[in-house]
Structures are given as C-alpha cells and as structure tokens.
Amino acid sequence: MANQDAANWPDLFVVKEFLGRVLCAQIVAEMSAAEAEAAMVYGHSISGSVDQNVRQTLRIRPSTETIELITGRLIAHKRTIEKHFAISLSECEDPQFLRYRVGDFFVAHQDGNTGMLRLDSERRRVSLVIFLSRESELPEPDAYSGGSLIFTDLRQGGKVHVTGEPGKLVAFRSETTHEVLPVTHGERYSIVSWFR
Numbered sequence: 001m002a003n004q005d006a007a008n009w010p011d012l013f014v015v016k017e018f019l020g021r022v023l024c025a026q027i028v029a030e031m032s033a034a035e036a037e038a039a040m041v042y043g044h045s046i047s048g049s050v051d052q053n054v055r056q057t058l059r060i061r062p063s064t065e066t067i068e069l070i071t072g073r074l075i076a077h078k079r080t081i082e083k084h085f086a087i088s089l090s091e092c093e094d095p096q097f098l099r100y101r102v103g104d105f106f107v108a109h110q111d112g113n114t115g116m117l118r119l120d121s122e123r124r125r126v127s128l129v130i131f132l133s134r135e136s137e138l139p140e141p142d143a144y145s146g147g148s149l150i151f152t153d154l155r156q157g158g159k160v161h162v163t164g165e166p167g168k169l170v171a172f173r174s175e176t177t178h179e180v181l182p183v184t185h186g187e188r189y190s191i192v193s194w195f196r
Contacts, residue, residue, distance in 0.1 A: 011173050012151065012160065013084045018073065018169035024132045025166075028189045031060040031097055031132075039098060055106045057180075060097040070095045070191055074128060081126055081171050081195065089125055089195040100147050100188035105181060108152065111174040111194060124174040124194040132189035135164035139185040146184030152177040164188065 019027075036058035074092050082089050112124030129149060136143035144164070151160040151172065162170050172178070174194060 011153075011176055012162070013081060013171040014162070015077070015169040015171075016165070017167050018077075018130060019132075019167040021166050023167070027062065027066060027097075027191075028132050030062050030066060031099060031189055034060045034062055034097075036060050036099060039096070053107075054109075056104045057106065058099045058101070058104075060099055062097050066097075067095060070130070070193070074193055074195075077169070078195065084171070085126060085173065087125060091196050093124070093194045093196070095130075095191045095193040098188075098190050098192060100144070100180065100183045100190075102183050102185065102187075104147075104183050104188075106179055108150075108177050108179040110177055113174040123196045126171055126195040127174045127176070127178075128191075128193045128195070129170045130191040131164040131168045131170075132166055132191065133164065133187065134166055135188070136186075142186075144183055144186035144188040146182050147188035148181045150179050150181060152179075164190070 038052070039055055039057045039059040041054045071092060071094065074095070078089055078092070111127045112122045134143040135147065136145055139145050147164070149162045149164065149170065151162070152158075153160060162168075180188075
C-alpha cells in the first residue's frame with residue numbers, strides 16, 4: 001500500500017490538535033463506562049441496519065454535555081472547512097462516538113454525496129473523524145494496532161493512511177472512499193460526524 005503524505009492530498013483537511021489530550025482521555029473514560037450497541041450501516045434501508053460483514057464496531061451514547069461540546073467545536077470550525085473545500089455547508093449531524101475492539105472494522109465505503117442512493121445520508125458533503133486514542137504499529141499500552149483509517153484516491157491511484165493520534169481531526173469530502181482496517185490490538189476510540 002502506498003503511504004502518500006496526507007497533507008499534500010487536497011481532498012483531506014487535518015487539524016492535529018482539534019481536542020487536547022486530557023479532554024480525549026476524559027471522553028474515552030466516559031465512553032468506556034457508557035452503554036454501547038452495534039453501529040448501523042446505511043444504504044440498504046432508510047433506518048439503517050446492523051451488518052457485521054460491512055461494519056463491526058460499537059456506538060457509544062455519552063452524556064448530552066459531551067455531545068454538545070463536540071458539536072460546538074465542529075461548528076466553530078465550519079468556516080475553515082468550507083474555505084478548504086470551497087463549498088457552502090449547512091447543518092452538522094449529531095456526532096457518533098465509536099469503539100473498535102480487536103477484530104472490528106469498516107469496509108471501504110463512501111458516506112454520501114455520490115448521487116447513487118436516495119437516502120438522507122446522500123446530503124452529507126464533508127465527513128469528519130476525530131481520533132481519541134493513539135495508533136501504534138506494535139502493540140503498546142494505551143494504544144491500538146491495526147484499525148488504520150485508509151483513503152483511496154481514485155484519481156491518482158494509491159492509498160493514504162492517516163495515523164490516529166489523540167485529538168486529531170480529519171475532514172474529507174463525503175464521496176471519498178475510505179475504510180477502517182481490522183483492529184489487531186487494544187481499542188480504537190473515535191468520533192465521526194458529517195456536515196451537510
């Protein structure tokens with residue numbers, strides 16, 4: 001797999017310290033103690049369904065305050081994201097808080113704006129991922145291995161691997177093909193959302 005420099009790919013916008021490490025640790029602690037359910041896949045039905053051949057991860061329900069904090073921070077960056085992608089955005093979807101355990105993954109997919117489906121998710125223009133935990137090539141305490149966020153650049157070929165670091169925000173056009181490789185060690189905590 002080619003590992004291109006993500007900073008030079010114009011369809012990828014990265015903020016390395018979107019959240020501080022202390023706040024990331026607090027959110028992870030809250031997520032570890034909260035109830036979880038299997039995350040859904042959208043595209044087959046309007047309401048979504050669980051399909052563990054496509055996506056295997058847990059969706060966590062944190063406190064209303066944590067959801068509002070993350071939503072507020074994303075909205076505060078809206079203008080910068082609009083400028084980067086040269087598009088006008090409207091609403092921000094409620095963030096999803098995700099925990100990937102060993103073996104969990106999400107196959108290559110697009111989040112919306114493809115013109116292929118007639119679902120509400122098609123209105124998504126920019127996808128957002130916030131890493132809460134650290135990715136490591138080798139098993140280490142307080143880190144995960146595997147679980148890499150991979151983007152496929154269909155115009156230039158090759159793949160882009162974005163290394164997970166606590167607090168890093170990655171924004172990209174929702175029609176961009178991306179995946180999460182299976183986690184091989186530890187737990188991968190992240191937050192995802194979308195601007196329409």
